[in-house]
Amino acid sequence: MELCRINNDWLGESYYDITHKSGLRIFVFPKKLTTFYAVLGTRFGGIDHSFLDENGKKIELPVGTAHFLEHKLFDRKGGNSDETFSYLGAEANAYTSYSTTRYLFSTTENFHECLTELMRFMTEPYFTKKSVKKEQGIIGQEIKMYADNPYAVGNENMLRGLYRKCNLRDTICGSIESISQITDKTLYAAHRAFYTPENMALSVCGNVTPEAVLETVDRALEGKSFAPAARKEKADEPAEVASAYIEQKMRVARPIFFLGIKDKVDGLTMIERRRRSCAMTLTNNMLFSSSGEFYNRLLSEKLISPGFSFGYTSTRDNAYESFSGETDQPERVVELIREKISSARREGLSREDFERCRRVMLSGYIRLFDSSEEIADDVVLNSWFSNCAPFSTPDIINGATLESCEQVLHEVLGNENQTLSIIKPL
Amino acid sequence: MELKTYRLSGSAVLDHIRTDSFKKARLSVTLTLPADSNDLAAMSLVLPISMRATEKYSDFATLCRRCDDLYAADIGDTGAIRGKYTVLGLRAAMLCNRYVTDADRENGVDITDGVMELMSQIILHPRLSERDIENEKANQINRIKARVNDSFGFAVRRLREVMQKGEPCIMEAQETISRIEALTRESLEEYRSRLLRDARVEFFYCGPESGERIGELIEKHFAPLLGSDAGELPVPAARLACEGRSVTEEGEYTQSNLLLGFCTGVRLCDAEFYAAELMNEIYGEGSTSKLFLNVREKRSLCYFCASDYDEVTGILTVGCGIDADTWDEAQAEILAQLAEMAKGNISDEELENAKQSIYSDCREAEDHPEDYEEFSRMARTFGGPVTIEEYREGIAGVTAEQISAVAQKTRLDTVYFLRGTLEGEDEE
Numbered sequence: 001m002e003l004c005r006i007n008n009d010w011l012g013e014s015y016y017d018i019t020h021k022s023g024l025r026i027f028v029f030p031k032k033l034t035t036f037y038a039v040l041g042t043r044f045g046g047i048d049h050s051f052l053d054e055n056g057k058k059i060e061l062p063v064g065t066a067h068f069l070e071h072k073l074f075d076r077k078g079g080n081s082d083e084t085f086s087y088l089g090a091e092a093n094a095y096t097s098y099s100t101t102r103y104l105f106s107t108t109e110n111f112h113e114c115l116t117e118l119m120r121f122m123t124e125p126y127f128t129k130k131s132v133k134k135e136q137g138i139i140g141q142e143i144k145m146y147a148d149n150p151y152a153v154g155n156e157n158m159l160r161g162l163y164r165k166c167n168l169r170d171t172i173c174g175s176i177e178s179i180s181q182i183t184d185k186t187l188y189a190a191h192r193a194f195y196t197p198e199n200m201a202l203s204v205c206g207n208v209t210p211e212a213v214l215e216t217v218d219r220a221l222e223g224k225s226f227a228p229a230a231r232k233e234k235a236d237e238p239a240e241v242a243s244a245y246i247e248q249k250m251r252v253a254r255p256i257f258f259l260g261i262k263d264k265v266d267g268l269t270m271i272e273r274r275r276r277s278c279a280m281t282l283t284n285n286m287l288f289s290s291s292g293e294f295y296n297r298l299l300s301e302k303l304i305s306p307g308f309s310f311g312y313t314s315t316r317d318n319a320y321e322s323f324s325g326e327t328d329q330p331e332r333v334v335e336l337i338r339e340k341i342s343s344a345r346r347e348g349l350s351r352e353d354f355e356r357c358r359r360v361m362l363s364g365y366i367r368l369f370d371s372s373e374e375i376a377d378d379v380v381l382n383s384w385f386s387n388c389a390p391f392s393t394p395d396i397i398n399g400a401t402l403e404s405c406e407q408v409l410h411e412v413l414g415n416e417n418q419t420l421s422i423i424k425p426l
Numbered sequence: 427m428e429l430k431t432y433r434l435s436g437s438a439v440l441d442h443i444r445t446d447s448f449k450k451a452r453l454s455v456t457l458t459l460p461a462d463s464n465d466l467a468a469m470s471l472v473l474p475i476s477m478r479a480t481e482k483y484s485d486f487a488t489l490c491r492r493c494d495d496l497y498a499a500d501i502g503d504t505g506a507i508r509g510k511y512t513v514l515g516l517r518a519a520m521l522c523n524r525y526v527t528d529a530d531r532e533n534g535v536d537i538t539d540g541v542m543e544l545m546s547q548i549i550l551h552p553r554l555s556e557r558d559i560e561n562e563k564a565n566q567i568n569r570i571k572a573r574v575n576d577s578f579g580f581a582v583r584r585l586r587e588v589m590q591k592g593e594p595c596i597m598e599a600q601e602t603i604s605r606i607e608a609l610t611r612e613s614l615e616e617y618r619s620r621l622l623r624d625a626r627v628e629f630f631y632c633g634p635e636s637g638e639r640i641g642e643l644i645e646k647h648f649a650p651l652l653g654s655d656a657g658e659l660p661v662p663a664a665r666l667a668c669e670g671r672s673v674t675e676e677g678e679y680t681q682s683n684l685l686l687g688f689c690t691g692v693r694l695c696d697a698e699f700y701a702a703e704l705m706n707e708i709y710g711e712g713s714t715s716k717l718f719l720n721v722r723e724k725r726s727l728c729y730f731c732a733s734d735y736d737e738v739t740g741i742l743t744v745g746c747g748i749d750a751d752t753w754d755e756a757q758a759e760i761l762a763q764l765a766e767m768a769k770g771n772i773s774d775e776e777l778e779n780a781k782q783s784i785y786s787d788c789r790e791a792e793d794h795p796e797d798y799e800e801f802s803r804m805a806r807t808f809g810g811p812v813t814i815e816e817y818r819e820g821i822a823g824v825t826a827e828q829i830s831a832v833a834q835k836t837r838l839d840t841v842y843f844l845r846g847t848l849e850g851e852d853e854e
Contacts, residue, residue: 032447034792082713087775089782091712108789137726144681145729145747148577148846251678253571291490299486300557302564326572356494363498363521370448371793426678 023197036206044194046172051230064174119220161419193230257330280312435652451633457625468617473503476552546647679846695809706735
């Protein structure tokens with residue numbers, strides 16, 4: 001195994017990139033902080049509802065399987081990983097996104113013992129009919145909790161409107177009905193398919209050496225065998241939206257809107273997608289941030305509140321722009337957003353704004369490097385999930401041009417495939 | 427990491443940590459004065475309005491652009507009533523000056539100086555226009571009304587409103603809205619003058635700049651704030667009386683929320699404080715707590731069940747989201763777990779794990795210097811441990827018997843149940 005050290009002189013930081021003999025990708029970011037942070041991630045998330053097994057047979061999974069598995073992987077025969085992490089003085093957690101599942105811990109001592117426990121999520125699944133049944137009650141309450149959250153519901157409705165085939169249409173947790181179909185066998189099958197070395201990466205940050213991390217991983221994976229990584233089928237998502245308008249009534253003080261704009265990223269390489277995402281971040285900030293005319297005009301006219309937000313989201317196979325906020329006049333605000341985009345397309349973007357926003361973005365990136373959590377998860381593991389090098393971000397930001405921003409302004413913000421989701425008061 | 431406290435003019439102090447460990451520096455200014463419920467509206471609005479425009483930065487966009495120019499300096503306001511005190515302030519996070527480009531350095535860009543100037547503009551030289559006041563009043567009223575958007579947060583808030591009715595720290599939503607509507611520019615100016623005159627002023631800085639330089643910059647930018655002599659603030663009494671109330675309300679939610687409010691009678695400045703901290707840790711903090719293991723894992727009643735201990739008031743809160751028909755079972759289990767601790771059923775492992783968890787938090791503070799500030803500032807206002815080391819030593823000395831003693835004197839004050847009327851409707 002080769003320990004490949006990657007430096008960035010501008011940041012004054014370096015990390016090691018290792019491909020373990022098992023196929024697991026390992027990143028070690030030595031940093032003289034008191035807190036150690038490690039995160040183990042797999043490319044298995046809420047959008048994965050099926051896979052092709054070794055024989056090419058399609059295996060269907062109930063909606064919510066990745067999230068359910070995340071809950072149940074803390075179980076051990078005769079115990080629970082939470083107890084072990086607690087005994088070791090560590091805090092552990094896990095979360096499932098649309099494309100990934102991640103298990104993590106932070107600690108100030110017993111790092112290698114904690115890492116050994118973390119690696120068991122990959123090697124020692126333990127599920128029983130009884131424990132799966134018990135978890136259905138707990139996750140059922142989690143589903144109800146999100147069902148009362150208008151921001152989660154509004155966003156899910158927007159995605160359901162934007163996508164016709166892609167599983168972004170479904171919620172990550174699933175429904176009470178879908179999780180009732182999950183059994184211990186479902187979880188074992190999903191674990192075998194997706195918790196394989198080539199489908200996973202480990203990212204560590206703290207006062208550690210790559211050699212010591214490798215030694216612990218070697219011991220944890222010694223004698224373990226894994227199935228080949230399962231293949232996934234990609235939905236052929238059309239350019240058009242499923243629904244241009246979705247409305248739901250909930251207990252909210254005033255309407256909350258979610259405007260989604262569908263982007264088409266088929267055929268783009270991962271680095272091209274990163275550049276597109278960077279250009280979108282810069283363009284968004286130029287047009288809609290609190291430093292700009294649009295935000296302040298709408299705020300002073302009481303059309304938006306300070307919580308107005310916007311952003312470009314890139315998932316495994318898709319990408320979209322979104323705007324959201326609380327307002328008494330959602331249709332009027334959306335009209336003004338569209339007008340702002342149209343006028344920017346006509347008049348072009350300001351070079352002064354571009355340079356300012358680029359400086360803001362670079363400064364924000366530097367600030368990530370004060371936290372072992374942000375380094376291991378946000379900087380390193382996110383880059384791996386995007387098939388990009390962790391230190392490629394400054395070059396991407398510096399390489400952005402006003403022209404690349406104007407291009408995405410036309411291609412993405414000018415896209416007419418849009419969904420407006422509104423949560424209205426009962 | 428070492429925190430040094432410098433006495434400035436008047437009663438102002440600077441807590442300072444000199445370090446090159448981080449890429450960003452932190453700076454804050456905190457104003458503390460006794461709370462009065464008549465000031466609640468002005469208190470909540472004075473800084474948000476001051477951040478809209480200043481004498482030098484004519485509107486919010488100009489102010490934000492100045493932050494952008496200072497390498498994305500992040501300045502935010504904080505405002506809360508803790509116990510019997512109003513605690514207001516500004517917090518800034520900024521890149522250290524070593525990241526300033528050569529060209530900018532030649533043009534005199536100094537992030538620390540620039541951020542301090544910006545903060546002084548907001549605190550000392552705001553432009554309180556009628557338009558900004560009306561806008562921020564509307565924003566604040568919308569925030570209060572939007573509490574219903576978060577059912578659990580709404581339930582926690584309602585528990586405190588019921589439990590602490592009549593105390594200056596809390597007021598029901600409609601009453602607060604009425605007071606905000608009645609707020610005038612004159613009353614806001616009057617409150618601001620009083621705040622600048624009477625508040626105790628505390629600065630905090632953590633970063634590569636020396637204490638002497640930060641002291642000089644404070645003198646340069648905040649001189650008018652340094653004349654006040656707030657003197658010692660009295661430590662407020664703990665809430666001891668328990669009402670034994672049960673309040674049920676309904677809301678159009680899928681899930682119901684059960685909240686229990688207890689009085690421990692133990693505050694930050696009391697000898698039993700460390701035992702109360704550990705009681706909370708064992709009872710309801712994290713995924714190995716008694717509440718998590720029994721209410722969630724054993725009975726599958728909820729996704730979360732946790733406790734929260736407010737060391738200023740001594741109030742302990744327990745909350746969970748449940749189905750309405752499991753209210754009795756959940757409440758019985760929550761009370762049973764407290765009774766277990768009162769009976770002394772705290773294992774050596776539970777005690778050791780709880781202590782290890784707190785020790786770990788103490789060590790992690792090395793990476794979160796704002797925790798040092800919090801300790802220093804809380805000790806000045808409410809008593810208790812002055813340093814993280816003192817806190818750790820206090821925790822180390824606690825026995826299971828001492829925790830049991832705090833559990834025995836902990837009394838249930840209020841049960842608040844928010845019944846979800848849409849239960850079952852969304853189940854497919």
